[in-house]
Amino acid sequence: MIPQEFEYSAPGTLQEALQLIAGGERKVLAGGMSLIPMMKLRLAAPEHVVDLGRVPGLNYITESGGTIRIGATTTHHEIEMAPLVRGRCPLLAEAASRIGDIQVRNRGTIGGSIAHADPAADYPASLLALEGQVRLVSANSDRTVAASDFFLDPFTTAIEPGEIVSEIVLPAEEGSEGYRYEKLAHPASGFAVVGVAARIKKTGGKISFARIGVTGMAAHAFRALNAEKLLEGGATIDEAVATIGEGEEANSDLYASADYRQHLARVHARRAISVALTRAT
Amino acid sequence: MKISGAHVISVPQERAYALLQDPAVLGRSMPGCDALEKIGENEYHMKMKMVLASMNGLFDGKVRITDANPFSSFRLIVEGAGKIGFMRGNGLLTLAPLENGTNVQYEGSVEVGGTIAAVGQRLLDTTSRMLIKRFFDKLSTEIAASGDKAGSALPA
C-alpha cells in the first residue's frame, strides 16, 4: 500500500522534461493509473519519477486539415466527452468510454496508456483500426511512428530511451463511416479479455472499406488484415472473421484460455462489424 | 502454468546442444541476466534484473541443468527469488535436426509466487512467452556474433 521513496520532478516545460528524462533511469508519470498501483505494491520502485502533469501544452484535442491531434496528457474522460472526438473520430471516443471506470478515466491519459502498452488495453485496437500515428519526442529527436509499428510485445513499444509520447495523430473520419468498439471486459479488472475495433465504409450497399483492430487476444494489439481484405473483397462477415487470429498466439489466463480468447475475438469482431455496418451510411 | 513452444536456431544439433548448456551463452541470453557463476556440477548462481512495464525487481537464484541426454534433450531449471516474489521455470528442451539448423522444442511450466502471483496471473502466459522469445532471439545474436552457422564444422 505504500510506495518506496523516490525523487520527484515536475518539470514546467516539455524541454525541461525531456532533458530530465534523457538524464538516466527516469520513470515518466502521466496519469499514474498503471504506475502508481504497481508502486504501492512495490512491484515498481523507480528511483526518480518525472511527472508530466505540469508540462503545459500536452493536453489538447485539435483538428486541422482532416487530421486530429490529441496531446499525450489528455485524459480518457476528456476524449470520451470531447465533441470534436465524438464528431470526427467517434470510434476513439467509444473506446475511451470503455476504459476502466470514471475515476480512472478522469486521471488516465492516452499517452500514458499507450506508452504502457498493456496487451489488454483498450486504445490500441482503435488506434490500429484508425491507422493512427504516435508522435515521439526526445531532447534531440521528433518522429512519428505508425500505430501498426508501435506496439511490439506486452508492455513493449517502439519508444526509445529518452523519448516520450507527445501526441496521437488520427485521421478525421468521414461522416458516412460506421464504427464500433466491442469489448468483453474482465469482470474484476475491467481489462479487455478481447476488444475489437471496427471501421466500415459502404459503397452501393457493399463494404468497400474495412479496418479492424484487435486487442487483448495476443501479445500485443494487431490489425486483422486478412479479414479486412476479405470484407473489402465481398466475403461474408462470417468468412472474414474466421481468419481473425490466424498466425497469432492467443493469450491464456485463469479467465479465458487461448482457444476461448481466439473464439471471442471472432465473435466480437462479427458483432463490431455488424454494428459498424448499421452505422455506416 | 504450462508452457510449450519451439524455436529454430541456426546451428547444427550438437552445437546447439553445447551452446544451450554453455553458462556464458545462457547468462548473456537470459533476459535481465549478466552472467552465471558456477556453484556445482551443472548448477549456476544467477542474478537477474527483471524489467517489465513499470515493474522491476532483482531475482537471486539458480540455474540447473538435469536429465541431460546428450544432443537430444535436457531439462533447464531456473529459480529466482526477490522482494517482489519468486519464480520458477522448468522446461524440457528437445533438440531435433533441421536442414538449416536445429529445432528446439520446449515443454514445461512457469510458476510464480509472492506479490507477482497476486497481480500477475493475467499476464503470466503472454510475458513468459515473450521472455522465452527474447532468450532465443538473444541466443541467435550470440550465435551470429560467434560466427557459428548451420552446417559449419563442429568445434568439439
Next chain:
Amino acid sequence: MATTTVKPETLVGKRIRRREDPRLITGTATYVDDIKMPGMHHACIVRSPQAAARIKGLNIKPALDRPGVVAVFTGEDVKDVPSVPCVAQLPGLRQPHHHVLAQDRVYFVGHPVAVVVATDRYIAADAADAVEVDYEELPAVADPEKALAAGAPAIHPQWPDNTAFTFHQEGGDVEKAFREADVIVKQRITSQRLVPNAMETRGVVADWRAAERSLTLYSSSQAPHLLRSLLASIFGIPENRLRVVAPEVGGGFGSKIDIYAEDMLMTFVSQRINKPVKWVESRRENFLCTIHGRGHVDYYELAAKRDGTMLGLKLKIIQDLGAYLQLLTPAIPTLSVLMMPGLYKFKNISADVIGAFTNCVPTDAYRGAGRPEATHGIERMVDILAAELKMDPAELRLKNFPAPDEFPFATATGLAYDSGNYALPLKTALDEVGYADLRREQKQGREQGKLLGIGMSAYGEICAFGPTPATPTGGWESATVKIEPSGKVTIMTGASPHGQGEETTFAQIAADELGVDIDDVVVLHGDTSLVQYGIGTFGSRGTAIGGTALYYALQELKSKIKKFGATLLESDEVSLVGGSVVHEASGKSVSFSKIAAEAYRPMKLPPNTQPGLVATHFWEPPNFTFPFGAHVVVTEVDRDTGQIAIRRYVAVDDCGKLINPLIVSGQVHGGVAQGLGQALWEQAVYDDNGQLLTGEFTDYAIPRAHMMPWIESSHTETPSPVNPLGVKGVGEAGTIGCSPAVVNSVVDALSHLGVRHLDMPLTPEKIWKLIQAGGRA
C-alpha cells in the same frame, strides 16, 4: 443533523430511514483506521510468500537499523503466547498450535513471520521490506481432495493424513430408504472457496497502560465481548481491565467474528513497547490472511419414489479447513449437515464430514456459514431428481414440503423447524415471474436456438444462533434499557451491528413499547465498557435474539413505569397507554417524562422497588428460528460466448415479522449480491503450490453495480413462535437462496443439451465449452 420523524402510531413494520446514516453519509463516522492517539505506533507484518517452507534464517537487523523503527518481533519472542483460539469442539479434533508469528515453519502464503513497529506507517512498511527471511521451500498442497489422497505432503508433520476430524451423523433409516427407492440420483457438487471481502479490512489499535495494568483494544469486530473474553484468558488480563471497542465496523459477513493473530499480536506489541500501536490490514493481506468461506467438495445421493416422494439423502462433505483452525472452522460443515434436508419432509439421512488441512488460509463463517453449501446441494439435487423423473421442479418441491399444520416440524437432523408455509413463497414467486408463460417461451425459443433458463430454489435456513448448547460462544443476548431523568432512552445491546441497522430497528421497538419519540432513543453497542455483556452480531441473530432481549428489558421497565405511575396517581387501577400511565376511572394520567423525572427523585417508592429506571435482560432463546423463501431466476445464455444474462430475479422471502421493511430489503439485496457473486464470478483460486492467484480485486470479481440485476423482492410473513417479536432473521437469506436458483436456471437453459450439473462459478468459458461439446456434463 437531527432526524425529523413525525411520531406515527407504531413504528414497527414501517420503512424508517436509518438513524446511523448521518455520520456515515458525512464521512464523520470513526472506523479503526480513523483512530489516532498520542504516541501511537504503527505495525507492519512481514508475511510468508511461501505456502509451505522451513524458515532457515531470519535477519531483522536491517529493519531495526532504520530510523523510526522501535522494535521488530519474531516467532521466538511470541513462542509462549497461547494459540490463536478455536472454540468449536468435535470429538477427536486435531488442533495445531496456531502461533501468532510463525515458529520454524510457515503453513500458508501470508503466514505472519515478523512484526515491525515504527513511528509512522511509511517507515514501518519500509522496514518490513528490509527484513530478510530465508525459506527452504517444502511441498505444499492446496486442494482438500489432493490433501486427503495417499502420499500427499503432510501440512502438519504430526498428522500425515491431513485429516483434522471426521464427523458422522444420521437420522431415520437411510439404508432402508435407499433400498425402497425407485430412483437414486448422485452428484458431486462443489462450493468454491470465497473471500468475504468486507470493504473495511480488519484493523486493530491496542493501547496498553502499564500503570493501570489495563488494555483498550479497538478492533473491527463483530463480537467485541467474545474478543475481550478470549484475550483476557490468553493474556491473563482481567476482564475488568480489558476494554474492547468495535467502533464503526465496515462490514464483516462472518469474517470478523474471529479473534485473529493480529488482535493478539498488537496486544503483545503494545505491552512490550508500552505505547498504543495500530495495525490496519491491506487488501492484499485481507485476501491472504482473513478467513475464507465455503471450500466444500460434496458427494450427494438422493433416494426417491417414482412419484417424486423423497425418501433419504446421503452426503459426504470434504471441508477444506486451511492450515489452521480459526474460531469456528471445524463447526461450519456440521451446520451444513443440520441443514441438509432443506425444506423437505424425508426423515432418513446419513452424513459424513472430513475436515482436511490444506496449505491455505483457514476457512470459517462467511455469510450463511455452512447453510449456503447445504442449500445449494439439496436444491441442486432436487432439480437433478426432477430431471431424472421428468417432473416439473416446482411440482417436485411442492410435493415434498411439510404442510403448514405440521409445525413445529421435526427434521431428520434433530431440529424443530419453528413455523412455515413453504409452498406460499414458491407459488408467489412463480406467479410473479409468470412461470407457465416462461415455460412456453422456453419451448418455442429452443426451436430457434435460444437458451432460456428458469431456475428456482426453495430455501430454509437456521437462524438466530442460537440456543446456548448449539453455540459454543453462548447463544443468548442481552439488552439494557436506561431511561434518563429527562425521559430520554438509552439502549445498550450486546449485539454488535456493523451495517445491519439495529440502531434503527431497536429504536423502533423501544419507541413503540414505551410510547416515546424515536428521536428520544439512542442505541449503543460495540464497547465492552459500556455494554453489560453480549455475544455479538452474526448468524442472523441480531434482531431475533438481541431484539428479544431488548423486548423483555422493555417489559420489565414498563411494569416499573406502571408501578411508579400508580404511586404518582395513588391508585393501582392504572394502565400504560402510549407514553403515559392512565387511571382510567378518573381519566387522570401522568406522562412518561414526569415518571422518568420522579423515578430519580426522592419519592415514596412502591414496595420492593428501587429508584431509577434501568432494566437489563439476558435472553436465552429456546430454539433457533427458521426463515425460508423461494427465489426464481430467469437467465439467458449467450450461445456464442457462454455469457449469462439475468432477465428476472424474483425473491420472496419469509423472515417472520418485518420490523423495518426498508432495512430488510437492503439485507435481501446485499445477500443476493453475495450469492450471485458465488454463482457467477467469485473464486479463491490457489495453484498447486498454494499461491493465491485471485488475491486482489483485479482478479477476484466482486459484483459491481452494472453486474447486478434488478431484484424483485417481496415477503410472506409467518411469525416465529420462538420469540415474542415473531422475527426470524434475514441477514443470510439472500445469499442462501440465490446461488442454487441461479445455477438451476442456467442448467435448465442447457438441459436439452444434456447438461445435468454445473459447478460454480459459472464462468463464460465453462458454459461455452459445454455448448461446444454438445452439452454433456
Next chain:
Amino acid sequence: MKQKISITINGKLRSDEVEPRLLLIHYLREVVGLTGPHIGCETSTCGACTVMLDGKAIKSCTIFAIQASGREVLTIEGLAVNGHLDPLQEAFWNEHALQCGFCTPGMILTAKQLLQDNPSPTEEEIRKGLEGNICRCTGYQHIVNAVKSAAAKAGA
C-alpha cells in the same frame, strides 16, 4: 526529501511539507485529518477513497499528494453546505443506500460526477457510472434508487 505543497481542500487553502511518495489519501486522512475518504484496496479498484479533484471524481489512493498541489480537492466532509446535506447525501439516507457505510463517501462523490455529466441518467447509466465503486453490503439497488431520486429532485 520533503517538498512544499498547497492544496485547497473543501474550500480552504492549506500548505504542508510532504514526501513526494505520500499518497493523497494518506495526506487527507493522516495530515489533514479528513477520514471520510477510506482505503479499501491498493489496486485502484474499489473506489472507497474517491474524492473530487478540480470537480472530477478520482481515486485518491492513486495520486500523490504532491500532484494535487495547486488544485482543489473536495472530500465528503466538504459536501454539505452550511449543515445542509447535498441532495445526494439526502437521497442516500432516504433510500437506505448504505449499510456499513464504508464505501458511501466514495460512492456519493462518484454519483456526484455522474449527475454532473448526465443529469437524468437511466438505471443502466447509473450502474455503469458507479462501476468504479465496490459496495459489498447493499447489492446496489438502493444506491441506484438514491441516484435516481437525487436526479429527479434536481430536475424537478
